[in-house]
Amino acid sequence: MLCRYIFLLICAVFIKLTCGERLHEQIYSSIEGGAACFRRLNGSHQAGCSSANNGAVGVVHFVRELSDANWLVKNATAGSYMAIVNTALFREVIDTFLKQPENIAGVLLYHNSSLGIPAFSQDSRCPNEYFSGPGSTCSSLEPSSSVWNEGGTNLMRRDIPFPIFFIPESRLEEINKIEQCFQSFNLDMDNQNGRPLCSVQMHSFMFAAVDSTVCMRRSASSALITSAKVCDPLGDRNVYYSLFPQSKETKKRVVMVTARIDSASLFDGISPGAASSAVGMVTLITAASILAQMIPVETNTYDKNVLWTLFNGETFDYIGSQKVAYDMRYGEWPPLAPLKYSDVEMYLELGQIGGSLLLHKEDEDWPFKMFAPVTANNLVVVSETVEEMSRHLATFNMSLQLTSTQNLPPSSLHSFRRILQDIQEEKNGKNLSSVDIDLNGAMSQMVMVDHNDHFTNVYYNSALDDYNNIGFNYHNLSIGNDGTFITTNDLIANGTMKRFEAQVKIALLATAVARTLYRRIVGESYTGNLTASAHLVDEMLYCFMKSQACRLLLAADYAKSGGGEENLPEKPAPLYVGVTAWPGTASVFAGHLLALLTGTHLAVNRTQCEAMDKIEYSYYWLKGWNHSGVCIQTTMNFSQAISPAFTISDYDFASGEFSTWTESVWREMWVRVFVAAGGGGARAAGVTGAVATACVAALTYWLRSRARHIFIEAPAASLVSTDAAAGIMRTVNC
Amino acid sequence: MTVAEFFSCSLLAFGPPLVMFAMTVANDPVRIIIMIAAAFGWLLSFLLSSLVWFAVVPLRSYLAFGMVFAVIFQEAFRYGMYRLLRKTEAGLKEISENHEIGSNKLEMAYVSGLGFGLMSGAFALVNVLADSIGPGTLGLHGGSEYFFVTSAAMTLCMILLNTFWSVIFFNGCDEKNYLKIGWVIKSHLFVSALSLLNTKGLYAATIIPSYIVLVINAVVAFQCAGGTFKSFVQSFSVRS
Numbered sequence: 001m002l003c004r005y006i007f008l009l010i011c012a013v014f015i016k017l018t019c020g021e022r023l024h025e026q027i028y029s030s031i032e033g034g035a036a037c038f039r040r041l042n043g044s045h046q047a048g049c050s051s052a053n054n055g056a057v058g059v060v061h062f063v064r065e066l067s068d069a070n071w072l073v074k075n076a077t078a079g080s081y082m083a084i085v086n087t088a089l090f091r092e093v094i095d096t097f098l099k100q101p102e103n104i105a106g107v108l109l110y111h112n113s114s115l116g117i118p119a120f121s122q123d124s125r126c127p128n129e130y131f132s133g134p135g136s137t138c139s140s141l142e143p144s145s146s147v148w149n150e151g152g153t154n155l156m157r158r159d160i161p162f163p164i165f166f167i168p169e170s171r172l173e174e175i176n177k178i179e180q181c182f183q184s185f186n187l188d189m190d191n192q193n194g195r196p197l198c199s200v201q202m203h204s205f206m207f208a209a210v211d212s213t214v215c216m217r218r219s220a221s222s223a224l225i226t227s228a229k230v231c232d233p234l235g236d237r238n239v240y241y242s243l244f245p246q247s248k249e250t251k252k253r254v255v256m257v258t259a260r261i262d263s264a265s266l267f268d269g270i271s272p273g274a275a276s277s278a279v280g281m282v283t284l285i286t287a288a289s290i291l292a293q294m295i296p297v298e299t300n301t302y303d304k305n306v307l308w309t310l311f312n313g314e315t316f317d318y319i320g321s322q323k324v325a326y327d328m329r330y331g332e333w334p335p336l337a338p339l340k341y342s343d344v345e346m347y348l349e350l351g352q353i354g355g356s357l358l359l360h361k362e363d364e365d366w367p368f369k370m371f372a373p374v375t376a377n378n379l380v381v382v383s384e385t386v387e388e389m390s391r392h393l394a395t396f397n398m399s400l401q402l403t404s405t406q407n408l409p410p411s412s413l414h415s416f417r418r419i420l421q422d423i424q425e426e427k428n429g430k431n432l433s434s435v436d437i438d439l440n441g442a443m444s445q446m447v448m449v450d451h452n453d454h455f456t457n458v459y460y461n462s463a464l465d466d467y468n469n470i471g472f473n474y475h476n477l478s479i480g481n482d483g484t485f486i487t488t489n490d491l492i493a494n495g496t497m498k499r500f501e502a503q504v505k506i507a508l509l510a511t512a513v514a515r516t517l518y519r520r521i522v523g524e525s526y527t528g529n530l531t532a533s534a535h536l537v538d539e540m541l542y543c544f545m546k547s548q549a550c551r552l553l554l555a556a557d558y559a560k561s562g563g564g565e566e567n568l569p570e571k572p573a574p575l576y577v578g579v580t581a582w583p584g585t586a587s588v589f590a591g592h593l594l595a596l597l598t599g600t601h602l603a604v605n606r607t608q609c610e611a612m613d614k615i616e617y618s619y620y621w622l623k624g625w626n627h628s629g630v631c632i633q634t635t636m637n638f639s640q641a642i643s644p645a646f647t648i649s650d651y652d653f654a655s656g657e658f659s660t661w662t663e664s665v666w667r668e669m670w671v672r673v674f675v676a677a678g679g680g681g682a683r684a685a686g687v688t689g690a691v692a693t694a695c696v697a698a699l700t701y702w703l704r705s706r707a708r709h710i711f712i713e714a715p716a717a718s719l720v721s722t723d724a725a726a727g728i729m730r731t732v733n734c
Numbered sequence: 735m736t737v738a739e740f741f742s743c744s745l746l747a748f749g750p751p752l753v754m755f756a757m758t759v760a761n762d763p764v765r766i767i768i769m770i771a772a773a774f775g776w777l778l779s780f781l782l783s784s785l786v787w788f789a790v791v792p793l794r795s796y797l798a799f800g801m802v803f804a805v806i807f808q809e810a811f812r813y814g815m816y817r818l819l820r821k822t823e824a825g826l827k828e829i830s831e832n833h834e835i836g837s838n839k840l841e842m843a844y845v846s847g848l849g850f851g852l853m854s855g856a857f858a859l860v861n862v863l864a865d866s867i868g869p870g871t872l873g874l875h876g877g878s879e880y881f882f883v884t885s886a887a888m889t890l891c892m893i894l895l896n897t898f899w900s901v902i903f904f905n906g907c908d909e910k911n912y913l914k915i916g917w918v919i920k921s922h923l924f925v926s927a928l929s930l931l932n933t934k935g936l937y938a939a940t941i942i943p944s945y946i947v948l949v950i951n952a953v954v955a956f957q958c959a960g961g962t963f964k965s966f967v968q969s970f971s972v973r974s
Contacts, residue, residue, distance in 0.1 A: 023862060026877060027870040057869045181874055196879045201869060674870030677879045681871065682739035685883040689746030692890065696750035700757050706969040707838070714960030715839040715908060 031178070031200070031671040033171035034108070035267035035463070037164040038669075039206035040156075040316075041215055041231060043645075043653035043660035047156060048266070050206035050664070051106065051163040058082035058105025059676070060182045060198045069093045071189070073100040078192035080105035082200040084178060087464065088115040091153055101161045106202045108671065110167040110175045111464065119151025119458040122266040123315070127152070127410040127461070130656060131317040133417025135373065135406025148409055150454050156266050156461070163202040165671050166267040166463055178673050185675060199676040207231070208664035213653040215662060231662040232579035235642035236262070238320045239310040239591040241288060241598060242635045243521070244300045245616035246337035252305040253343055255520055257513070258321075258412055259284040259350040260314040261586050262577040265463040268669065271576035272466035275457040277314075278544045278575065279354030279470060279506060281590060282537060284308060286510035287517070289597035290532040294518050297600065304345065304521050307334075308594070311412045312587050312641040313577040315461055317659035320641035321412035325419040326658070333639060336616065341420060342442040346381050346520065350513070351411045351449040355457030357470040357502050364397040366505050371447045373417075374404040378444035385446065388519050392512035398505070400448075409455075411447045467545040470502050474542045477535055479551050483596075483625040485533035497534055503541065507534040536597075543589065548573050556592035559606075559621050559629040579663050580642050591636055595620050599634030606631070736868025743866055743886040747859050751852055751893045758844075764826050765845045772815055772849030772900075779811035780804065780857070797933075801926050808850075809919050812900060815846050816907050839908065840901050840959045847900025851893035859889040877935065884937040888929065891944045895925065898948070898955035905958035914958070921947050 037049035058080040063069050066089070072081050073096055082105050085093050090109055097104045111117075125147040126138035139145040140154065167174055181198035188195075208215035208231035215231035239261070246252070259280040263273020272278075288308045295302075313319030327333035328341060353368070360366055370389070372382045382402070390400040408414065420443070450456060459465040475496060477486060488507050491497040497504055510532040518526040543550040548568040557568070573585040599620070602609065609631035612619045617633045624630030645651045645658040653660045703710060759765045783804040793799040819842045862885045872881040899918045906914030925947055928940045956966075 023865045023872075026875055027865060027872055029874055185873070196871065196873055198874075199869065672870075673874065675873030675879070676869055677736055677739055677871035679738065681879045681881075681883045682736075682742050684742075684880065685739065685746045685886055686742030688883070688887065689742055689744075689749050692746060693749030693753055697753040697757070700754050702969070704758060709969045710965050711838060711960035712965050713962065715905065 028672045028674045029177060031108075031165075031167070031174045031673060033174060034165040034167050034669075034671050035270045036202075036204040036669040037160065037166070037266045038204065038268050038666060039208060039664040040234070041208055041210070041212045041662045041664065042157075042317075043212055043656065045157075045211055046159050046209055048206075048664075049160040049163045049204065050209075051202050051204045053205045055201045055203035055205070056080070056082075056105045056163050057199055057201045057676070059192065060084060060178055060186055060200055060673070062179065062182055063089060063093055065089075066092055066096075069096045073097065073103055076103050076192075077190075078195075078197060079103075082106050082108060082202070084108045084110065084175065084182075086115055087111045087117045087120055091119065091151070094153065094155065097162075098158075098160070104162050106163040106165070106200070108165050108167065108175075108178070108200060108202075110172065111169045112172065113169055113468070117459075117464060120464050121149055121151045121153065121458065121460040121462045122155040123149055123152050123264075123461040124154045124157055125149050125152040127315075128317050128414065131322075131414060131418070131659065132410075133408065133414040134421050135408070135417075136414070137407045146453055148453075148455055149460050151458050152460070156264065163204045164266065165202055165204070165669075166270065168270070168463070181673055181675070194680075195678040196675050196680075197678065198673065200671060200673050202671050204666060204669045206664040206666050208662065211653070212660045212662045215664070216653075229665055231664050232581050233642060233646045234313055234316050234577050234659075234661040234663055235319055235580035235640070235646075236312040236577050236584040237587045237591075237638040238312050238324060238641045239587055239594060239636065239638055240334060241308045241591075241594045241637070243288075243291060243295060243306040243308075244297060244302075245614075245635050246305060246307075246334070247616045248337050250616075251337050251339075251343070252303055253345045254305045254307040254339065255346045255348065255517060256307045256309060256344050257284060257287070257348050257350070257517065258309045258311060260320070260412060261310050261312045261575065261590055262315050262320075263465065263575040264315040264461050264577070265465075267463055269574055269576075270463045271461075271574050272463070272469075272545060272572060273461065273575040274465050274467055274469045274472070274545055275354035275357070275459070276352060276461050276465050278541070279357070279502075280350040280352065281310060282540045282544065283353065283506055283510050283513065284310065284350050285540065285590065285593055285597065286507060286532045286537055287513040288594060289536070290510060290530060291514040291517055292598040294514060294526060294528065294530055295521060302521050302523075306517055306521060307339075310587070310590050312584070313643075313659070314412055316577065316661040317643075318412055318415040319577065319643045319659045319661070321415035322643055322658050323641055324639070325415045326644045327639075329419055329423065334637065335639070336637075341416075341423075344443045346385065346444045347413060347416065347446065348385070348513075349411050349413050349447045351409055351447045352455065352457060352460070353448065353450045353509070354470045354502075355455055355460075356450040357505065359456060360505075361471045361500055361502075364499055366398045366450065366509070368393065368398065368400040368448055368450050368509075369452060370400055370402045371408050371411075371449065372402060372404060373406045373408065373445055374402075381444035382446060385444075385516060385520070388525075389448075389512055389516040392515045393509070396508040396512065398508065398512075403452075408445075408447055409449055409451070411449075413445050413447055416443065417445070467541070472502050472541050472545060474546060475503070475535075475538050476542075477538065479535075479539065479555075479625060481626050483555070485535040485539075488531055488534040491534050497538075501534070503534040503538040506541075507532040507537045510537070540593065543572075543593075544575070544586070545572050547571060548585070548589075552593060552596075553589055554627065555623055555625050556589065556596045557623050558592075559623045559627075577641070580646075587638065587641075591638055592620070592622060595632050595634040595636040596622055596624075599632040599636065602631040602633050604631050736866065736871065739868070739871070739882055740863060740866045743859075743882050744863060746883065747855060747886040747889040747893070748852075750890060751848065751855070751897075754848060754897075755852075759848065764829065765841075768819065768826070768842060768845045769849035769852075771818070772846035773853035775811045775815050775846075776808065776850045776853040779807040780854075783807040797930060798927070801930070802923070805919070805922050805926055808854075809903075809922065812850065812903050812918075813907070815850075815900075816843075816904050819843075819846060819904075838959065840905055843901045843904030844897060844959075846904075847897035848893075850900060851896030854896060855889045855893040858892065859885060862886075878937075880937065884932075884941060887941055888944065891941070891948050892925070895922075895944075895948055895951055898951040901955040902951065902958050914954075917954070921951060 039048040125140040185198040263276040311320035331338040515526040643659040787800045
């Protein structure tokens with residue numbers, strides 16, 4: 001403390017600073033709330049951004065039109081530039097920059113929704129193109145090809161030679177700060193060289209480079225060297241839950257219903273994924289909860305089961321589903337009662353749904369497409385399902401159309417189709433001509449989406465795919481102490497919600513899905529009047545899109561032994577899959593929600609709950625609706641979502657068989673704005689310094705050499721005799 | 735550009751004193767000892783003034799208060815140095831192999847003044863120099879890019895002033911001439927007070943008067959050391 005004050009005093013008196021602040025704070029201003037583009041690597045490439053080790057520095061330039069971008073790459077004179085771009089222009093501008101990156105030190109991207117953003121997606125035009133199953137025709141390289149994600153820039157899979165930071169709309173004041181600085185220093189664009197200019201420094205240095213093979217090798221410690229980790233494999237956990245308990249003895253054929261958990265964006269910590277994945281996941285959880293009420297677990301007399309599965313890491317070449325498909329091939333998934341492909345009667349994926357919600361925010365319609373590779377073998381199952389589903393949807397004024405094609409939209413199903421093709425090829429002695437992949441009627445495949453040949457979601461896997469993208473408005477209704485939700489009919493009847501709202505539509509969709517499955521399991525149409533609650537959907541969407549501190553997640557959280565409330569952050573859980581080393585929160589939330597909403601609530605205390613040991617169930621002690629703790633008996637479980645590439649020993653990362661994505665390690669990411677010197681000060685100091693030094697040297701030399709003549713009236717030297725002890729002293733070497 | 739700024743500012747602030755050191759001090763171990771001792775003395779004075787500043791809480795926010803105390807303590811330690819040197823003069827001369835030492839009584843004053851000045855200059859500027867490496871310079875919240883140059887120039891001024899002040903002060907003490915001692919303290923206070931104007935960004939208002947004071951002090955010190963205008967002019971015609 002003392003040192004600090006002394007230091008401050010010194011600053012104050014002798015450096016003469018205003019108000020005694022550190023000089024550093026006067027020079028730099030930190031830009032807070034930015035999210036950096038970071039580096040991911042796969043088997044053959046590095047993708048994403050990295051700054052130099054000591055950061056990237058460039059002169060600020062606001063790009064408001066395309067001509068500004070052209071000026072930057074062609075006519076700019078003051079060296080490297082930091083382009084400040086808004087999301088509306090980003091797509092066009094980034095192409096220009098990537099073609100001629102010499103002048104570009106970095107890009108600061110800010111979101112301003114008032115500008116109207118046409119399309120914004122950093123994923124590929126054909127997401128996960130190289131891991132698609134047989135029959136896929138989407139090709140991102142052929143310009144004429146019909147692609148799923150028309151607005152895709154593929155930036156997430158390209159190596160970007162400069163850092164990019166994203167400033168969300170809530171942090172627009174940071175951009176205003178830069179703009180003020182820009183206005184006062186950089187406006188004279190023709191004479192920028194050699195002047196003080198407003199500049200920005202970005203630091204986002206990535207430790208990993210080249211590709212996953214290299215970075216995993218560098219991260220591996222050997223007996224001789226302990227190395228620092230430079231990259232981690234992407235991965236998290238899959239969630240699965242079966243309607244009835246499955247064990248090896250009581251195994252039934254299953255209907256697999258799947259959705260994906262994860263989304264992504266180019267930027268760290270921002271992956272809202274509303275229409276990309278969250279709506280599908282919420283629909284699945286809601287449908288699972290309503291089906292569990294339609295078919296209580298006690299009535300376990302049917303010969304079929306439903307296996308609800310949420311895959312994680314699907315954005316990055318289907319990590320989760322590849323792992324499951326791979327494990328199923330070797331009879332290892334689910335661990336308790338392994339399934340064979342022939343055990344899976346039907347595979348229904350709730351793919352990317354939600355993109356059309358905004359288009360139909362003024363009417364009751366919500367048109368769906370069922371993509372299915374129809375063959376003679378699965379014709380019956382597929383047509384029955386589609387018929388049943390469209391009948392239920394029609395009662396809600398929504399529609400479903402079957403599209404029979406081998407060209408399926410990006411979905412987890414591709415992983416299964418690839419593995420099934422492998423199996424078939426092995427069977428046929430590598431006969432490639434056969435694309436009939438149905439193993440005797442196993443796995444009738446269907447993917448349900450709300451788009452046609454192109455995504456209706458123009459923000460696919462991007463930072464802008466947030467709750468606004470599905471027109472979600474939270475209603476904030478309280479939940480009953482016993483976990484009862486207000487029914488959709490009541491909500492509409494009393495005017496709390498409107499029929500057009502996303503919550504209501506999703507609840508109705510979930511109801512239709514559950515009723516369709518009911519028919520498949522029970523064998524007859526559902527006649528009851530149970531419908532999924534839009535209130536539940538409202539809460540769940542809020543949890544995944546706006547705040548983790550929500551009623552559902554608080555109830556579904558682990559109860560602490562002390563009983564204290566843990567504060568969840570008031571921002572949505574990132575849906576990005578993350579790295580295997582750090583367990584993600586989204587999968588845990590999804591799993592616990594499934595357990596809470598579908599599991600049996602046992603009236604036992606914590607100790608008894610922990611002692612329960614029925615092999616086909618798991619037991620969770622969660623907070624429960626009234627936060628006093630509740631014991632849940634559930635078939636919900638987690639399984640690893642890590643690409644087989646990282647579990648198979650000696651896997652060839654270049655083979656392209658499994659996802660090989662890794663994420664680089666970094667130390668810190670920051671942006672700061674300041675004024676860079678034009679060199680005038682340095683020149684002035686250099687010249688005056690040289691002149692002063694030369695003058696002083698000359699003067700000193702003169703005074704010293706002519707001292708006798710100049711200091712003629714010098715005061716007398718001291719009276720001490722020089723000879724007194726001279727002799728003695730000179731013999732001593734001290 | 736900013737690395738250039740670092741080196742050119744260092745040159746401006748420390749070039750002249752370094753040349754003086756190399757030509758007049760470095761060749762004699764005793765002078766080096768005196769210089770280091772003086773530098774240490776300056777550090778002690780600063781420690782004391784900061785203690786006072788720290789102890790008197792209500793006045794912490796007033797720069798002028800701390801400044802006055804810093805000046806008073808520095809001058810007190812200058813007097814301390816004078817007493818010390820006069821006491822140890824004989825001994826120092828004994829161990830010196832250089833017989834020229836002490837040929838002018840104010841030589842010690844000059845050396846100790848240079849030590850005083852160098853240490854105060856180092857303290858004043860090192861922190862600024864560290865920030866001058868960049869990549870930024872002043873300007874975002876006001877201030878100009880010439881801040882570093884003016885800081886370096888002010889530092890040079892203070893180093894040279896301290897040197898001359900010591901010469902005048904020692905001479906004043908020898909002759910019991912309180913006018914000279916008073917002049918040193920007053921001009922020190924004046925220059926320090928001028929630097930308060932930097933808060934308002936009036937760099938020219940600080941530097942120009944400071945350098946005028948520097949020139950006056952140089953002339954006074956020159957005369958104290960026994961030089962006259964005439965002798966200086968004559969030295970150009972006399973062969974050494």
